[in-house]
Amino acid sequence: MNKIILIFLLLLPIFASAQNGNNEFWDPFDLNPTTDNRDDQEKSVETLIREASVLIYDQPLTARSKLTVALKKDPRSILALNMLGNYYMTNVGHYRLALKYFKKAEKILFEDFGKPPYVDYRQQLLHSEILRQLGAVRQNLDLYQQALDNLNEYESYGYSDPYLQSSRAWIYFKLKQPEKGIEEAKNGIRAGSAIGNNLNILGILYSVIGEKEKGIQTLLKAYDFEKSLGSYGRSATPLNNMGEVYRELFKEDQAANSWESAVRLPDGCEHILPSLNLAVIHIEGLRLKLAEIALKNFQSCFAQYPLKNNEEHQSLLELILARIRYYQGDPASAITHLQNAIEHQQWFGSIGTDIADLQSAIYSDYSKSLLAYNNQLRTTPQETFLDKLATWKKIFTNSIQASWYNRKAKLLLLSVLNKFEDLDVRHTDSLLDYPSLGFYFQNLPKSTARRVITAQEKLDTRPNAKFYYQTYLAFNLAQTGSKEEARQILQQVINEPKIEFDQALKAQALAQLIPISPESNQPALIEKLFKTQPAGILNNNLKFPVNSEGLPTELIKLLEQTNFDLASGKTTQFKLTYTSDSEAEYLTLRGPNNYLTTVQGKDNLSLIKNLIKEIFTEYE
């Protein structure tokens, strides 16, 4: 983008002279154009534009004000309009307003100089610049067809731009026409224009059409090319895309390496995606602390863009934060984050995914978090009857909301997202939480679920993806009565060594398996889940067996209302012991392999709440 601004600035003198009646010519070699101490109101439009173009980097607000003063003086200043549009697109990310300025500039251009084509070179330059900016801003506003029309129009007048082919290839990708995109990118490479960009989009498109290895090779070339450009290169982009392809191929280590390298590169900070992807893969492996660190990196990166606010990508950020909280056992915080995600605006012009992907992920996570929160509420002891009543009311409203948002997510996935294309595990555009996607299959007729999964397994032959599909099927079978078959499938999945990276899937499979397993097997499975994801016990309303011998009766009564299974706890190695002193009461849980944790509380209730938080959750 800086290059574009640079080119734009170099063209400024020519633009300036293209204005009607503007006689003051800007001297580009005047290195100190801001020494004019007069009030802005007294300066000419040209002076103001010139000052703004210099100040735009260090004092963008002052530059913006100068441009608005210029526009007030001359509302038909195409240059001021164009610069303001560019400012809003590049510095602020307010694309709608940018579009307004560009369209106005275009309108005035047509009024002043007539419709194109233009013979005058300066008018051609103005027109081409406006068209290109219009294409860029429309792309940012997810108006892909219109953006494509702009670029085609741009080309039809014989204007040239090195980024034309790569931009068009990207738009074809967004319009789900990968073949046309590939053709366009190849043309770009042949023409020798913006090779890095063209190679990058070509790699993505190869991956989209299923040629993953070819995609990786192309992205490697793109990376090498960008790297060869030194500080001008943008090598983080192909690295990030490479990581995405590795993830799709279930090569998690390589994917993580790519993203970690991308984040460390100078332009890595400009992208949310490496950080976001890194966080997602850590979540899938239940390395939740690392996921949080990855997101914090992104947040600190974005602090460098104060004018853009933290709005850009805020929805994505909130979604992933919510997912971390969910797996940490704090669905209440997850709900708050998801509500924020719903509230925030997100543009996807420069990201492969789109708004429906994001919404479906937010809605399904929201539904899932509400249900998990309900499960936690059910096992939280309440002091008074009124508290119980309030909890029941909350559970009731949460359940309705959960089913409603589940329906919304389902409709989006089925209709907008090309007949559930995101079912393809780790689909590159999707933001869904794949380990828990089985929820969608629970209420389908058995035969439908089976047919869907069979069809999907035929389409997607990746070995690791099969574990996911089988888990989804088991979700359905467990719900529709074929518990034995579900049990067998889930047993296979959790014993599969290949899913070591997919700890979240394993936890989900265990949570499904426990209720349909024979009672004698349940304690061992629960302990397994406890080791994999402690919060899985809370989120799925399961009972953790503990030996409660010797505890005070009142404490036992309260414990019985919680996630602790005291009845079958006598045989377990986990034992609770109670002590107290003048200041507080203490509960200690001892388990195998020197597991030891102690909590304290003012009274029995706080003691138990603290114990639950301490052993089942992973948030601070």
Added chain:
Amino acid sequence: MFNQKLIFLITLRFLLISVILLATNQIVNLDTSLFLVIPISLLGVSLGFIFAEKGLKLLALGTISILAIIAYQLCFYLLNFLAPSSNLFLFINIFTHLDLLALIFIINLWSAYLILRIKSYATAEVFLILVACLTFFSLHQNYRFDLIKIVNDLAWQLSAPPLGIITGIGFAVISLLIAYLFLLGNLSIEKKETNLVFNQIRTERRFKFFNLGSIALIIGFFLLITYAVFNVHQGKYEIAVQNGVGSSNESGVSPLNFYSALGGSNQPAALVRLENDYLLNPHSPMMYLRESALSQLKKNELVLANQEYDLDVPRTSTYQTYVRKVELDNASARQEVVQKIYLLGDHQLAFGLDYPKTIRPLRLQNKDHNFKGAYKVTSLAPTYNVEQVKELQLGAKDWDSKTWEHYTEKHADPRYQELAEKLTTNAVNRLDMVLSILNYLNNNAIYTLTPNHETTKDQDPTAQFLFGDLRGYCVHFAHATVYLLRALGIPSRIGTGYMTDFSQAKDGHILLRMSDRHAWAEVYIDTIGWVPFDTQPKQVESHAETPVDQSLLDNLIDSLGNDEEIINDELLDPELKESKTFETLLGYLQIKKVLLIISLILLIFYLIKIYLLLSWKLSGNSEDKLKKIYRTLCLMLQDLGYPIRSGETKLDYLIRIQNSFPVVDQELAKVLNQIIYAAKANPENRSMEKLLQDFYHSLNRKQKILVILNPNSIFQIKSK
């Protein structure tokens, strides 16, 4: 095929259901087209009423419903087998929509059926709707109107206060339901089937009160209640939502409130647009926009001092020009920052970054906006850094003793002195003292919007906070800080206004919300001026922090045009202009309110009047119709100046008026007496109707107008 009243019933029910569905769709977005949902509701309603009218038993309908559900499920499974694998998702998609439609159909079918079958069902249903509405809108409790999106949206679209919107919605819902109940209660389905509820309605005394007059009165009553509720809460809301930070320009008065602070409201208060970069903001990313300063100690609180003090605070209204007369001697560590402030809520006083040099009102060019006014502030904003501050003296060297005393006046309670000294034992210099006090509060006190202290007027609320549970909000924190500082002889005061997080801004545009209202302590530092020393408690029990509504901010940025200053001439006397404008505005608002109330009362009266004049047309019962025709006739006569006298019989009355209106026949009274006193009457409705019509046509134009417009008869209904 159908009874006319049944069709009316279906229409009525359908209208109610449609309103509910439209509102629901607006709130939660059904995702299924209303073009499908509404017809399916109509089908459900129609079938429900038809089944009830045809006498279908409850058990039979239950069986039919269960069979229908089974058939639906079977159909789903069958089609599932038949659907080609390539279109399986389309099939699931369609059935996801159909599930909702089926649910809506069943609910409508059963509710319509039960209305005619079970006496108290309609009441129960209305009760349920009210409970649902209350549950949904209960989110607004504690003035959190921003939590209900539809209230926020409507308030924004209509440029109305959210409190007005929510009371308006409450009134609309109640009126709608009352009107619905009334219309439902006035229907009787003439069918020989005995067990229909509506056949019995007319004969039951408890439904008698359901006439239009009483309904109109009830609605009127609710209107008055709504108005009263609005007025009662308006005052509380103004104070409560602003973190206890109100607005006042009167010397000796404090705009702060120790007892009411509900600060979570996201309601927009103003949009601040920075016209130039303010890179050296010492409080970055926070920004303090001062509105007023409180420096005079008045018993247990700090209040606005007289005009001799706090000269840096403009005390200017938002539509008044202000030009700083006194030159600042401490402008070195300051930078000129221009802000344009667009008001979205009512503000008495202009605010801005300290120290404002000039304030000028702006004329908004773009009329299609929600701004209530705008002004431009040019401030000399601080650019000092912490190191610089450390080396400087507290207080100004050139202050006279009176000023020193004013800014260091101590609270009478010796505990402040004791605590301050205890906290600052290890302080190296006076600035260290300030920081020690802030640290103490930051580490030990809890920020909460509900401290729930019980204090009488004579008690000191700050002492209750500081020497009590240490729970409070900005008002408590700021007072405690200043009292402790003054106990050490450090010149300090409280600044009030807005504190905002600039990182939530976009393109230099900051959306201020009510939750950003704040009060903070300030210390005077030589050659720099008043510097905010704000507490940041580590323990936060409740907080007003909510993300800025970005789409709203975008829309506001979009809507800003190029503004121009209203008054460029500094010599223009702003005072004169302001007071006139203010008075005119006040008068206009008062007149508007009175006119509105009168119009509404008149409207209610004339609705009752229209009903009284025409209610006989709605009556299906012959006896009732006759009574109503008689009542209409009496009312007309009443309005024409012929009231029935005390002790006068109907017959005497008719004879009396016969002279003036020969059309009125004595037969009318006879027939009526028959109806009232005889066991069975045989009234001739047609002739009575004709009599009424003849009477009306016999009147001259003036009398006709009088009959229609005179509200007198409404008050005399009982005496007839």
